[in-house]
Amino acid sequence: GTLVGQFTIGGMTCAACVNSVEGILRDLPGVKRAVVALATSLGEVEYDPTVISKDDIVNAIEDAGFEASLVQ
Numbered sequence: 226g227t228l229v230g231q232f233t234i235g236g237m238t239c240a241a242c243v244n245s246v247e248g249i250l251r252d253l254p255g256v257k258r259a260v261v262a263l264a265t266s267l268g269e270v271e272y273d274p275t276v277i278s279k280d281d282i283v284n285a286i287e288d289a290g291f292e293a294s295l296v297q
């Protein structure tokens with residue numbers, strides 16, 4: 226099965242940032258779908274929790290130079 230996680234992503238200032246973050250997320254093992262919105266700084270990620278965790282997703286975004294946190 227899959228879960229959907231919502232993340233606040235900081236540091237995105239143009240549309241290319243959004244494409245970059247979406248590409249990073251979609252390349253992660255276990256990620257099925259990723260949509261990022263510049264206006265709201267929100268990312269929604271559908272993922273397989275047996276392959277990747279929410280913390281792994283946060284770390285991948287931060288490794289790319291953006292800030293990320295889980296939305297409760």
Ligand code: 9UX
Binds near residue numbers: 237238239242243245
């Ligand atoms: Mo736009 Mo984002 O020129 O890292 S790509 S600010």
